[in-house]
Amino acid sequence: MITEPLVKNYLTEHYGDDSFRTLKGYEAKNGFDGLRKAVSMEPEEVVEMVKSSGLRGRGGAGFNAGLKWSFMPKGNERTKVLVVNGDESEPGSFKDRLIMERGPFQVIEGVLIGAWATGASKSFIYIRGEYAYAISVMEKAVEQARAGGFLGKNILGKKGFDHDIVVHSGAGAYICGEETGLLESLGGKKGQPRIKPPFPAQHGAFGLPTTVNNIETFSHTSFILSRGLEWFQGFGTEKSPGTTMFGVSGHVERPGLFELEMGTPLKDVIAQAGGVRGGRALKAVIPGGISMPVLPASQIDVRMAEEFLSERGSHLGTGGVMVMDDTTCMVRVAVVASYFFRDESCGQCTQCREGTGWINKICDRIEHGRGMPQDLELLSDVPKLLEGQTICAFADAAAWPVQGLMRHFRSEFEQHIEQKKCPFPDSFEI
Ligand SMILES: Cc1cc2nc3c(=O)[nH]c(=O)nc-3n(C[C@H](O)[C@H](O)[C@H](O)COP(=O)(O)O)c2cc1C
Ligand code: SF4
Secondary structure, eight states: OOSSSSSSTTTTTTTTTTTGSSHHHHHHHHTTTHHHHHHHHHHHHHHHHHHHHBBBBBSOOBBBBBHHTTTOOOOSSSOOOOEEEOOOSSTOOOOHHHHHHHHHHHHHHHHHHHHHHHHHOEEEEEEOOHHHHHHHHHHHHHHHHHTTSBSSSSGGOOOOOOOOOEEEESSSOGGGGGGGHHHHTTTSSOOOOOSSSSTTTSSSGGGSEEEEEHHHHHHEEEHHHHHHHHHHHHBBBBSBEEEEEEEEEBBSSSSSEEEEEEBBHHHHHHHHSSSSSOOOOEEEEEEEETTTTOEEGGOOOHHHSHHHHGGOOOOOOOOOEEETTOOHHHHHHHHHHHHHHHHOOOSSSSSHHHHHHHHHHHHHHHTTOOTTHHHHHHHEEEEEHHHSSSSSSSHHHHHHHHHHHHHHHHHHHHHHHHHHSSSOOOOOOO
């Protein structure tokens, strides 16, 4: 078992220090050096630097952050907006919470760098409503930043560099993490994703040009600016540079968050969390939050970066690693996952609204001994109807878990149907 951290991390380096959450403490640890560097450059140069750093969004899709910033229209005719996505409702993901609670000024500095680069004068940090503590920490940090002159007019003495941040609380809907659902919710409407195009850079929050990035994505940018491209690219892989926060949960000895390099072998990520509980055998791992297809134990010899995981039919997602030992019933996993998606569908698209319910119903009856042989075909066909057919990627996210479970654990579904019961102990109703 590995007991020492695999790498000396940068994002979380001062998270144990309470003063890091105060403006004074943050500045004492070279806080705002990245912003100072940014304002010494032309905005376009900052966009180019973040783009060529290769920083990929940490909210799930892994899109190049600088490239996204470059989509913002030039000129100042219309107010431009940044939105920081702190909705974090994906089961298995809990990294953004720690960043907001322990490094709120890293988020603020990243936002200001983005504001300088894109010309945005207003930002909204949209935080999952259940994260009451993170909301209060972020609010206090924004107040201190304002009092310290880091928000307001002519920031760092730069004439015309005006910016303010609003902390906004969500109300507990997973779909408000999808960027256009979030923008609707921010505007006071139902959190229902929009048809794209137009994309947020043209028509975003309140109809204004908007860029949405994840909490962690913004937090990396200050390090890229202050320490340089070569330094940043010294971490991770060529296609996925930097570190990321792996949140390890489930059947491990020491669940928690571990900031490790992109591309760290999955086995080492699990080892950081103390390995499988009680020395039991590993059965499967969901590598990036509940939406991502499961990997069986035979395939965990993989590096944790999108380019490697996609070769195995899964994805990095949010880096929420869910570990399951040999006591786990995979049909029950399908029931739990599909219940979540059935419950959280916003209901706009027929395939998603109806399909998520069907998948859950079929999984549930198989788990409880009422499954029929033809259910296996249904479980192969119904998810296909959801994929790529809907307004947003939620439906794909709902299809993938059951597809992955059927691909690798079909025999367990068959066993449930043949035996007319769950062969694992402790079956429970949901
Ligand atoms: C159903 C669904 C839920 C999502 N939830 C989140 C979330 O909670 N936080 C997040 O940052 N991105 C979430 N995303 C991704 C966002 O739509 C968007 O891609 C992301 O915020 C962009 O930031 P990034 O490029 O920095 O990763 C979700 C996407 C979907 C389809
Ligand atoms: S795919 Fe599902 S969650 Fe997304 S818009 Fe359609 S119904 Fe809503």
